Amino acid sequence: MIIMHKDATQEEINHVIAEVQKLGFKADVSRGESITIIGVIGDERNIPFHQLSILPGVKETRMIETPYKLISREYNADHATNRIIHAGEVEIGGKTPVYIAGPCAIESKAQLFRIAEEVKKAGAHILRGGIFKPRSSAHSFQGLGAQGDSEAREALTWLRDAGRMFEMPTITEIRGETKVELIAEYVDILQIGARNMYDQDLLGVVARQGKPVLYKRHFGASVEEFLSFSEYLAVEGNKDIILCERGVLPTGKGKSFTRYTLDLAAVPAIQEETYLPVIVDPSHATGRRDLVYSMSCSAMAAGASGLAIEVHYNPAESWVDAAQAITADELKNIIDTCNRLHALAVENRKKAFNKPGR
Amino acid sequence: MIIMHKDATQEEINHVIAEVQKLGFKADVSRGESITIIGVIGDERNIPFHQLSILPGVKETRMIETPYKLISREYNADHATNRIIHAGEVEIGGKTPVYIAGPCAIESKAQLFRIAEEVKKAGAHILRGGIFKPRSSAHSFQGLGAQGDSEAREALTWLRDAGRMFEMPTITEIRGETKVELIAEYVDILQIGARNMYDQDLLGVVARQGKPVLYKRHFGASVEEFLSFSEYLAVEGNKDIILCERGVLPTGKGKSFTRYTLDLAAVPAIQEETYLPVIVDPSHATGRRDLVYSMSCSAMAAGASGLAIEVHYNPAESWVDAAQAITADELKNIIDTCNRLHALAVENRKKAFNKPGR
Amino acid sequence: MIIMHKDATQEEINHVIAEVQKLGFKADVSRGESITIIGVIGDERNIPFHQLSILPGVKETRMIETPYKLISREYNADHATNRIIHAGEVEIGGKTPVYIAGPCAIESKAQLFRIAEEVKKAGAHILRGGIFKPRSSAHSFQGLGAQGDSEAREALTWLRDAGRMFEMPTITEIRGETKVELIAEYVDILQIGARNMYDQDLLGVVARQGKPVLYKRHFGASVEEFLSFSEYLAVEGNKDIILCERGVLPTGKGKSFTRYTLDLAAVPAIQEETYLPVIVDPSHATGRRDLVYSMSCSAMAAGASGLAIEVHYNPAESWVDAAQAITADELKNIIDTCNRLHALAVENRKKAFNKPGR
C-alpha cells in the first residue's frame, strides 16, 4: 500500500495511480479525512515498491503481510469508520440492525407473497428466497431455478415483484457462474453460500455485477481464511460486502444438538479486522427452530449488524430445511427483542472499551 | 428407570428401592409434584426390568437409551423444573445470573484480597482463584499449590478468608485425586477443568465431597459427551452440578483470532436436555481481554445462568493468561449490562416459545 | 433403483428406460453379468416407484437412502467389480498403482519439459502441471493461465506437447466454469481441486466433457459428503471418477507438524462403499518434502490405486508450494518401493478377508 502525504495534491494522487496501472497493476484508492491510501492489486511478488516510493506526494510504501488488505481496517484511510452498505432504502452496517427474512426456498408465487407480507409486518427489512439451492444430495430438490431458464426467470420475477410490493430490497443465493447475470437482473443483493466461499471465479463474476454481496463463511474455514477470500471480491473493486457467520463444523464424537457451531466470537473479532458489516444466520447454524430465538439474541448482543432468518407460515411443510423455519409471529418477537438487546449491548460496548465507531 | 403410580405409597417406594439395592444396584429417587421416578444405577446390561416392573406400586419401567439419564429432563419427575444450586447465600440457576470472578492464579495474599474487594464492589457473587494450575507445559508455573502442601494450605486459607471477608462463596480448580479432600476443606465449590472432563475417577472423588461442582466442557467434546460424563458425577448421588461452556477447538487453517470457539448455542441446547444450570467462561474461550465484554453479553442473551471471568487489577502483570484478564471496572460494566440483557432475553424467550421454567 | 429380472429382455429394459424418461427422469443403466439395474435420476421425492415396479421384466424397485447411489457398490450390478478408468494407455484402478507427477505450477516451457522427462524416467505414468492455481491470497501468483487467454493456451499447449513427447496422459486443475472447455481441449484428465469439491455447477460442466475426472476431497468434508458430491458427476452420465484423498483439517491447539491430516483409513473405507478408484496426494496433505516418502508408502499399504506427487528439479525454487516438492530421484525411490509395498499389501489383503476384487 502507498500512503500519500497529508498535503498531496489530487494531481499527485492521479499520477501515482497512473504509474501503478502502467506497471500492470490495479489501484485501489481509500480516501480518509486526512490521508489517502492507494492499494496496489496484483501478484505481490512483483510490486516495485522502491520505484513507487519516490513518486511525488508519496509519504511511504508498505507491504501488508496479511492476505486481506483492501478490506482491513489497517489499510482503510479512516481506521475507525465502518462501511455502510446501501440496498434500496436499507442501510447495512449502520446504527440499527437489519433483518433479512423469507422462505428457505421459493415454492410458489402464493407462498412467497404470503411470507413476504408477513415478514414485512413483523419488521423485516430485506426479503430472501432461494431459487437455486445447493443441496448435499444430487437427488434432492434443487430449487425452482434448476428446472429451466423460464422457471428461473419466473421465480426471479416473483421475488422482484414481492420485494417491490412490500417495499423490501431482495436477496437470493447464486449457484453457478453462468447464472450470475440473470440473477443480478432481478435481485438487489447477491448471496454467495457457505459451500461456495472458496470459489474464487464465482466471486469474481459476482463482484463485477456491482451490487452488494452477502458472503457466507464456509463451515470449515477459519476467520483468517474467510477474510482472505473476501479479498477476491474486493480486488474487483466491489467493497459492498456483507460478511455472514453461519456456523462451523461441530467438535467431538456424538451429538452436538445443533447442525453447526455458531461462532459468535467471530463477530467482534472480524469487526476488529475489517470495516465491513457482519451479520449472522441463526437458522442454518442451529438447524433448529427452537434455538433461533436464543441465537438471534446472542448474535445481537455480540454486536452483529443484522440477522438472516428463514420464515414459513407452516414450517413443517417447508420443502427444504423444514426443521429450522420459524413463523412470522416468532420473527416479530425476535426483532422486537433484538433491537433492544443490540442498542443496549452496543451502547455499553463503546463505554467499556472506548472504541469509537465500532 | 422405574415410574411409580401416582398413588404409590411411601412404603411401596421404599420396597422398590430395597429391591433395587438387593439386586446390587444403587437407586436414585426423583420426586415430582405428582409422580416419583426411581433410577437404577449400575451396569445397564444386567438390570432385570421384568422383575422390577411387577413390584407393587410400579406403573412402568423404561430403559433410557441416552447415557445421561439422571441429569436428563426426561428422567426428572418434574420435567419443567430447573435445579437451583446453593453455595452459601448464592443461588445458581435461579432467576438472576451469577458472576464468578477473581484472578486466574492466586499470586499472593495481597493480590487476592485486593482483587476480591474489587470484584465484590463490581457486583460479583462468587470468588475464584487458581491454586493448582493445569498447564500445557511441564516447565511453566503450576500454581502455588504445586510448591508443597504447606504452600497449598496457605493459599487455600487466603481464599477462604477472602471469601469470608468479602462475603462470597469460593471456588478453585481441582488437580489430582489426592488433593480433592484438602481443597474441599477450604472452598465452597469444586471446579473440574476442561482438560479433566474425561477423568472419571477424579469425577467420582470430587462428587463424593458433597459440595457443588463446576464442571467444564472439554474443548474436543460434543455436547452429548459432556452430558454423558456429567453423569459420572450424578451416579455418586451429587446433582449439584454447574455445567460450564468454555469453548471448543477452532475450525480451519490459519488464525481464528480467538483461543477457542465459544459454542453459545450449546447453552440453550443443554438447557433442553437437562435441568442443570449452564454458565459460560468468556475469558478462556476467547483468550482476549477485548472480547470478554461481547461474549459476556452474548452468553447472557443466550440464557446462560452466569459467567466466570478472570479479573486482575493489572492484567498485563498477571502470571498466567495475562492476555485475557480484565479490570474490575470493566467487570462492573459487564455485570450491569448483562443483568439487563439477561432479563430482557429470558423474559421474551418465555413469551416466544411458551416454555415455562426454562 | 429398478432391478430387472435375470431373464429380462433387452426390449423390456429399453421399455423401462423409455418410461423413466417419459416421467421426466434420467435413466442410468448398470449391467452386471447376471442382472441389470436401472437407476432413476431426478428429484427423488417424485419418483413413482409403484408405477415402475409393475412394468414387464422388473423384478423389484428399491429406494436407496444414501445420497450416493450411482457410484455405490450396492447399486452396481456387479458388486465386487472395481471400475477401471482409461486415460490414453494408462489404467487407473487396475492391479498396479498409477503415479501422477509433475510441477505444482507450470512456470515455463523449459521447466515443464525438463520435469516431464525426469518424472517419466522415474516411472511416472501421468503428467500433472498447474496452469490455473486456486490460491488462498488474492495477491499471490494465480498461475500462467490467469494472465490471459493466450497465456493459458500457450501453457496448455506445452502440457499437451510434453505429454505427447514423453508418452504420458496429462492432467491439470480446473478453475472456473468458463475455462472448462478450453482446458478439456488440451488435457486428458480434468482435476477438480479440494476447495471446489462442493461446487455443484462446476462439477456438472466438468463431467459433461466426457473425460476422466480427478476429484479431490475437501479438507472439511466427511467421507459421506465426499461421496455424496461425487454423485453430482455421476448424474451427468460420467462415472470415470478418480477419487483423491489429500488430507483433512488438523485437530487440536498448537502445531500439527503437517499441513493437513491425511485420512488414510478413508481409502479402504471408500473402497467398501464405491467401485471407483481412490488415489492419494501426499504432497498437499503433508506440505513437507521429508514426509512425502513415508506417506506414499503408507497410502500404498492402505491399498490406494495411485499417488499424485509434486516434483521439481529444484524444489526450493518452485514458485508455489516449494516446501513440498521432491526431486525425480526421490520420486524414483518412492515408485520402486511403493510398487512392492502395494503388491504385498493387496495380495495379503485378499487372503485375510477373502474379498475378491477389492
Added chain:
Amino acid sequence: MIIMHKDATQEEINHVIAEVQKLGFKADVSRGESITIIGVIGDERNIPFHQLSILPGVKETRMIETPYKLISREYNADHATNRIIHAGEVEIGGKTPVYIAGPCAIESKAQLFRIAEEVKKAGAHILRGGIFKPRSSAHSFQGLGAQGDSEAREALTWLRDAGRMFEMPTITEIRGETKVELIAEYVDILQIGARNMYDQDLLGVVARQGKPVLYKRHFGASVEEFLSFSEYLAVEGNKDIILCERGVLPTGKGKSFTRYTLDLAAVPAIQEETYLPVIVDPSHATGRRDLVYSMSCSAMAAGASGLAIEVHYNPAESWVDAAQAITADELKNIIDTCNRLHALAVENRKKAFNKPGR
C-alpha cells in the same frame, strides 16, 4: 539446557548437577558419545542461566522454547539415536516392529488364557488386557477391576500369569491415581489412555513407578500438545515412554465410516521431533474389524515401531468394542505382512533421505 564441554570431567558434571539442585531445580542428564547435556527441570521463568553458564566445564546454556525439551532430539546428546525401551525380553523402538495383542477387556481367566495362547502363536510380543475400562457411559460395564479390589487383584493375577505362561510382558490401562501402585505390582507396561492424556497428576504417579509407559494421544490433541504433555512423564525421570497414535476427531458433517481419523503422518512427524518410539492402535482408530488389516499395513509402511491390536476368539461376543476385535488368524496374517512391509519401507527410507538412525 546446559551443554558441557567435550572434555568436561565427571567432577565438573557432578558439580553442575549439585548447583542445579541447590537452586531448587531437578537435573536431567543426557550423555552422548562426545558431549553431555544437563537439562534443568522446574518453573522456567526462574532459571538463572547466567549463574549456571559460568560454572567450570560448561560450554553454553540455552533456553529451549518448545515445551517438550527432555524428549526432543534437539536436547538429546546423540541426536540421531532412538531410544530403545525394554520390557522383559522385548525391545520397543529397535529394528523390528513389536506387536501388542489381547482382548479389549478381560472377561474371565479362561477367555484371557485362550486369547494369550492364540496371540502368542500368531507372533505377538506383548499381552494386553483391559481391567479398568474408561467408558463414555457411566451405565456401561467398567471392567472387572471396577467391581472391587479383590476382583481387580484376581484379574491382575490372571494377566501376570498368562504373560508368564506364554512368555510375553504384559500391559493394561490405568484408571485413577489410586490404582496405579496396585497395577504396577502386576504388569510390565502401564498404559495411559487417550482420555487421560491431559491428566498431569496421573502422569506423574504413573511415571514414578519406574516402568515403561504406553502413552496414547488424545483425540482432540495436536502433535505438539501430545509431545508437551509427554514431558510430564519425562520430568519425573522416566523416559521409557512409548507414544501411541490412535486417531483424532473426524472432520465434516455426516458419516466418516471410521470411529476416529488415524493420523499416520504423525508417526514420521513425531519421529523427527523426538527419539521416543511411536506405535499405532488401528483397532480403536477405525472401530472396524475389516479395516484393521489395512491400517496395520499402513502404519508399518509409515515407519511405526509397533501395533496394539484387539483380539478375541469370538469378536462378536466381546463385551466391549465388539466391532473392532479380530481373530488370531487375522492377526497372524497382519504380523507376517507387516514385518515385510516394515523392513521394506524403513530400509528404503534410509536410502531416500539419508537419515541414519530413523
